[in-house]
Amino acid sequence: xxxxxxxxxxxxxxxxxxxxxxxxxxxxxxxxxxxxxxxxxxxxxxxxxxxxxxxxxxxxxxxxxxxxxxxxxxxxxxxxxxxxxxxxxxxxxxxxxxxxxxxxxxxxxxxxxxxxxxxxxxxxxxxxxxxxxxxxxxxxxxxxxxxxxxxxxxxxxxxxxxxxxxxxxxxxxxxxxxxxxxxxxxxxxxxxxxxxxxxxxxxxxxxxxxxxxxxxxxxxxxxxxxxxxxxxxxxxxxxxxxxxxxxxxxxxxxxxxxxxxxxxxxxxxxxxxxxxxxxxxxxxxxxxxxxxxxxxxxxxxxxxxxxxxxxxx
Amino acid sequence: xxxxxxxxxxxxxxxxxxxxxxxxxxxxxxxxxxxxxxxxxxxxxxxxxxxxxxxxxxxxxxxxxxxxxxxxxxxxxxxxxxxxxxxxxxxxxxxxxxxxxxxxxxxxxxxxxxxxxxxxxxxxxxxxxxxxxxxxxxxxxxxxxxxxxxxxxxxxxxxxxxxxxxxxxxxxxxxxxxxxxxxxxxxxxxxxxxxxxxxxxxxxxxxxxxxxxxxxxxxxxxxxxxxxxxxxxxxxxxxxxxxxxxxxxxxxxxxxxx
Numbered sequence: 339x340x341x342x343x344x345x346x347x348x349x350x351x352x353x354x355x356x357x358x359x360x361x362x363x364x365x366x367x368x369x370x371x372x373x374x375x376x377x378x379x380x381x382x383x384x385x386x387x388x389x390x391x392x393x394x395x396x397x398x399x400x401x402x403x404x405x406x407x408x409x410x411x412x413x414x415x416x417x418x419x420x421x422x423x424x425x426x427x428x429x430x431x432x433x434x435x436x437x438x439x440x441x442x443x444x445x446x447x448x449x450x451x452x453x454x455x456x457x458x459x460x461x462x463x464x465x466x467x468x469x470x471x472x473x474x475x476x477x478x479x480x481x482x483x484x485x486x487x488x489x490x491x492x493x494x495x496x497x498x499x500x501x502x503x504x505x506x507x508x509x510x511x512x513x514x515x516x517x518x519x520x521x522x523x524x525x526x527x528x529x530x531x532x533x534x535x536x537x538x539x540x541x542x543x544x545x546x547x548x549x550x551x552x553x554x555x556x557x558x559x560x561x562x563x564x565x566x567x568x569x570x571x572x573x574x575x576x577x578x579x580x581x582x583x584x585x586x587x588x589x590x591x592x593x594x595x596x597x598x599x600x601x602x603x604x605x606x607x608x609x610x611x612x613x614x615x616x617x618x619x620x621x622x623x624x625x626x627x628x629x630x631x632x633x634x635x636x637x638x639x640x641x642x643x644x645x646x647x648x649x650x651x
Numbered sequence: 652x653x654x655x656x657x658x659x660x661x662x663x664x665x666x667x668x669x670x671x672x673x674x675x676x677x678x679x680x681x682x683x684x685x686x687x688x689x690x691x692x693x694x695x696x697x698x699x700x701x702x703x704x705x706x707x708x709x710x711x712x713x714x715x716x717x718x719x720x721x722x723x724x725x726x727x728x729x730x731x732x733x734x735x736x737x738x739x740x741x742x743x744x745x746x747x748x749x750x751x752x753x754x755x756x757x758x759x760x761x762x763x764x765x766x767x768x769x770x771x772x773x774x775x776x777x778x779x780x781x782x783x784x785x786x787x788x789x790x791x792x793x794x795x796x797x798x799x800x801x802x803x804x805x806x807x808x809x810x811x812x813x814x815x816x817x818x819x820x821x822x823x824x825x826x827x828x829x830x831x832x833x834x835x836x837x838x839x840x841x842x843x844x845x846x847x848x849x850x851x852x853x854x855x856x857x858x859x860x861x862x863x864x865x866x867x868x869x870x871x872x873x874x875x876x877x878x879x880x881x882x883x884x885x886x887x888x889x890x891x892x893x894x895x896x897x898x899x900x901x902x903x904x905x906x907x908x909x
Contacts, residue, residue: 416755430747447661
């Protein structure tokens with residue numbers, strides 16, 4: 339594991355964010371090491387964005403302590419932000435300017451000299467495959483292109499850490515894979531990545547380590563594999579039933595075959611280390627669902643087990 | 652790093668954005684004064700000069716031209732500080748992009764207002780050139796009407812930006828224009844002396860920053876300026892700017908730092 343020794347790059351203890359009476363982030367602790375890809379996984383409203391905005395020094399901490407690069411966001415917000423690359427959840431691109439102008443002007447906000455910025459912008463647009471659109475306005479670009487532009491823009495100051503708030507929400511599968519690929523390359527170059535997501539596949543693909551958040555609290559922490567091993571079984575059998583054919587109780591059908599049963603409105607999940615054996619077993623006992631699917635456990639199952647709810651509602 | 656160096660960066664952004672539309676606004680800023688001065692100064696002026704007796708025996712064109720210049724600064728400030736401010740917060744969200752970088756809320760406010768100040772300065776300069784071409788400037792002191800128009804503009808753009816940063820929608824902007832800006836345009840001494848107004852309205856007119864700006868611009872272009880009254884007008888306009896700046900700092904911070 340990279341960067342496990344020495345001080346963490348970002349560290350929070352008892353971090354709280356309140357908006358009036360509403361507590362968005364409820365006393366969370368976490369450490370992010372240099373070079374790590376660290377995720378905040380949770381449904382909408384879990385407090386992920388509020389946490390990211392506090393780290394980005396655009397939202398004041400209500401209570402607890404937060405240290406970014408060993409600095410205090412209250413006193414050193416300007417210096418911290420100078421070393422961060424931010425990809426916000428909602429685009430903040432200028433629609434009237436061209437793709438390239440958007441990158442260059444953003445570099446000017448950091449006080450970088452204009453003559454260096456031109457070459458740097460071209461390099462970054464190449465990296466996100468937008469070179470051909472460099473002189474087009476932003477407005478007509480697709481959602482995936484805008485996201486890639488935002489990523490290119492956020493790299494203009496050579497950030498030590500990137501804050502990515504739901505980097506692929508709203509993108510089609512192809513566009514998501516392109517974004518993931520770029521983020522993966524950055525990670526290999528040693529850039530520390532912090533990302534929030536409610537996609538379990540995104541968390542599994544990109545994160546070395548993650549915290550699962552629910553209603554402002556951290557409910558679990560570890561690598562994707564550790565979390566699955568700790569909170570789920572190796573495999574899952576998904577059963578779907580025709581209307582009226584679904585049994586009320588699965589005790590008899592699954593006794594001794596699975597370690598846990600999770601009953602969802604549209605399907606039933608059987609947690610077991612051997613999915614084939616379990617599906618064979620219930621079939622022998624005479625249970626005939628409309629469909630049976632054996633798959634490996636995911637972070638979605640971890641989340642379901644920890645909170646009793648699905649990630650995407 | 653001083654605040655001004657940081658505020659230069661958002662200023663540069665708005666300038667970059669302006670480069671895309673400057674041709675249109677340049678034409679407008681030349682054509683507008685010509686049209687107004689032809690219609691009001693020359694056209695209407697023929698009637699007014701025949702029947703009215705303005706102080707110092709000046710023509711109506713000389714009377715109305717400096718007033719229009721100050722009023723134009725006010726209108727430009729209204730437009731530049733309303734929709735663009737709300738858009739940078741809510742629709743295009745450019746302020747949020749800036750605040751994710753080393754820039755602070757105060758820098759963003761200052762940089763944006765500096766850009767608006769530049770626009771007002773440019774427009775006022777063109778206006779004065781056109782007025783001069785119409786032969787409606789009696790004194791070289793008239794050149795000082797440019798900084799006065801700038802002060803008039805800022806005394807509106809700062810409080811309007813404060814209001815825009817506080818607004819959820821653009822609905823109130825139309826109301827501000829209709830119920831504040833337009834009456835001021837008509838009744839703050841631009842087109843006729845406010846002594847013609849009923850007494851209570853005359854008192855109200857004295858309180859508007861526009862009246863102070865119109866009066867001072869006119870005194871300067873006519874060369875009939877008294878030091879103490881000039882200082883009083885400038886002081887009043889500066890006070891309006893200061894209050895506007897304090898309000899804008901407050902509403903910007905409340906809206907953007909959450």
